[in-house]
Amino acid sequence: MSAYDDADQHVNSEPTQLDDDPIRVLDEDGNVLPNAAVPDLSDEELLAMYEDIALARRFDQRAISLQRQGRIATYAPMTGQEGAQVATSYALDDQDWLFPTYREHAAKYVHGMSLESLLKPLRGIREGYAIPDDVNVMPEYIPIATQLPQAMGMAWGQQLQGQTDSAVLCHFGDGATSEGDFHEGLNFAGVFDVPAVFVCNNNQWAISVPRDRQTASETIAQKAAAYGLEGVRVDGLDPLAMYAVTRDALAKAKNPTGDERRPTLIEAVQYRYGAHTTADDPSVYREEDEADAWRQKDPLDRLRNYLSAEGILDEAVDAEIDDRVDAQIDDALATVEAVETDPERIFEHVYEEMPERLREQRDELLALRDKYGDDAFSEVLE
Structure with a gap:
C-alpha cells in the first residue's frame, strides 16, 4: 500500500510537490499541512519512531561528550539528521539492505544494529564492525561515494537472481554527488532499472564546502533525470514526509507497474547542526545564525508537537521515554567499556x-x- 493512500484516521489527501519545494507533511510547528497526508502508521508505530529519534539525539550528545573525554575515537555527529535516518529505516523491511555512511548511526540502529555495536568500533574493538548474520546492514564506508556503485551492484545482483521482495537503500551526502562513483552508480542503476533507492542527505555542507560549490544544478533531485531515475525532493527534517516518500520509493523498486522506473533518487533537504566530525570546527566556515535558523525546523520537536496534538504523547509518556533512552545508552556504554582487550x-x-x-x-x-x-x-x- 502506498504511504499516501487513505488508510487511517490521520490521512487527509495526497500532498503535491510544487516546483522544487521539498515535499512536507508537517509544518515547522508540527501541524499537518493542508492537502498533506500523514503516512499509514499506527499510534504505536508513530510513538516508537519518536522514541528512536529521541534515542538518536541523546546518543549523539553522549557520544560527543565521550569523545571529548577521550573515551571514544573521532565521531561523526548526526544531530539534525537523525529524523531522516530513523524514518528511512522505518520504511525498510527486514529483508531490505542498508548501505550507510559513517554518520548513519540511527539508521543502522533502527535496521537491527545494537547500540553496543555502534560504540565498539569507536572504542577500538574491531568486533563491532562485524554485522550479525540476520541484520542486512553493510559496514560503513569512509571513502566518499564508494558505496553507491556497490549498492547498485547488490541491487542488480538481486534482480538477476530473480528476487522481487527486497530492495537496497543507500545513504550518501551532498559532497558525494561530486564524485565519479555517484555518476557510475546512478548511471548503471538507471540503465538496468535496479531495485534501489538512493538517499542524498543534503545537509548543506561537505565538511567546509557549501552545497552551491558542489554543483550548479538548482537541486540534487533533478540530477536523477540524467540517469533515467525518478528524483524526489523531501524536507529531511520532517520524519513523516521522509518515511512516506521512502516507503513509496521502496515499493516502486520491488513491485514496479506499467512504465514506472524502479530506482529513485531522494534528496533529503536538511542541515548538520554541529561539526562534520569531532575533529572539525564549523565556526571557521559558517555562521552560527545559519544553524539557528534550521533548528526552528527540528525533527524531534516537530514530531513531538504533532503527537501531542493528536493525543498520542503527553508529558508522562515523554518522561518515560527519556528514562528508557538514558537507561539504554548507559547499559550499552557500561557493556562496551567492560570489554577487555590486548x-x-x-x-x-x-x-x-x-x-x-x-x-x-x-x-x-x-x-x-x-x-x-x-x-x-x-x-x-x-
Missing part, C-alpha cells in the same frame, strides 16, 4: 603476513609490558 591485537590483520619491521615493534611493545606489568603499561598508554 594491545598486541593492534598488530593483527594489518598485513596478510606480518613484515619484519612490524614484528620488531610488536616485540618491543611486549618487552615493555613484561618489564613494567599490565598496570604500569596501561598508565603509559593513557
Whole structure:
C-alpha cells in the first residue's frame, strides 16, 4: 500500500510537490499541512519512531561528550539528521539492505544494529564492525561515494537472481554527488532499472564546502533525470514526509507497474547542526545564525508537537521515554567499556603476513609490558 493512500484516521489527501519545494507533511510547528497526508502508521508505530529519534539525539550528545573525554575515537555527529535516518529505516523491511555512511548511526540502529555495536568500533574493538548474520546492514564506508556503485551492484545482483521482495537503500551526502562513483552508480542503476533507492542527505555542507560549490544544478533531485531515475525532493527534517516518500520509493523498486522506473533518487533537504566530525570546527566556515535558523525546523520537536496534538504523547509518556533512552545508552556504554582487550591485537590483520619491521615493534611493545606489568603499561598508554 502506498504511504499516501487513505488508510487511517490521520490521512487527509495526497500532498503535491510544487516546483522544487521539498515535499512536507508537517509544518515547522508540527501541524499537518493542508492537502498533506500523514503516512499509514499506527499510534504505536508513530510513538516508537519518536522514541528512536529521541534515542538518536541523546546518543549523539553522549557520544560527543565521550569523545571529548577521550573515551571514544573521532565521531561523526548526526544531530539534525537523525529524523531522516530513523524514518528511512522505518520504511525498510527486514529483508531490505542498508548501505550507510559513517554518520548513519540511527539508521543502522533502527535496521537491527545494537547500540553496543555502534560504540565498539569507536572504542577500538574491531568486533563491532562485524554485522550479525540476520541484520542486512553493510559496514560503513569512509571513502566518499564508494558505496553507491556497490549498492547498485547488490541491487542488480538481486534482480538477476530473480528476487522481487527486497530492495537496497543507500545513504550518501551532498559532497558525494561530486564524485565519479555517484555518476557510475546512478548511471548503471538507471540503465538496468535496479531495485534501489538512493538517499542524498543534503545537509548543506561537505565538511567546509557549501552545497552551491558542489554543483550548479538548482537541486540534487533533478540530477536523477540524467540517469533515467525518478528524483524526489523531501524536507529531511520532517520524519513523516521522509518515511512516506521512502516507503513509496521502496515499493516502486520491488513491485514496479506499467512504465514506472524502479530506482529513485531522494534528496533529503536538511542541515548538520554541529561539526562534520569531532575533529572539525564549523565556526571557521559558517555562521552560527545559519544553524539557528534550521533548528526552528527540528525533527524531534516537530514530531513531538504533532503527537501531542493528536493525543498520542503527553508529558508522562515523554518522561518515560527519556528514562528508557538514558537507561539504554548507559547499559550499552557500561557493556562496551567492560570489554577487555590486548594491545598486541593492534598488530593483527594489518598485513596478510606480518613484515619484519612490524614484528620488531610488536616485540618491543611486549618487552615493555613484561618489564613494567599490565598496570604500569596501561598508565603509559593513557
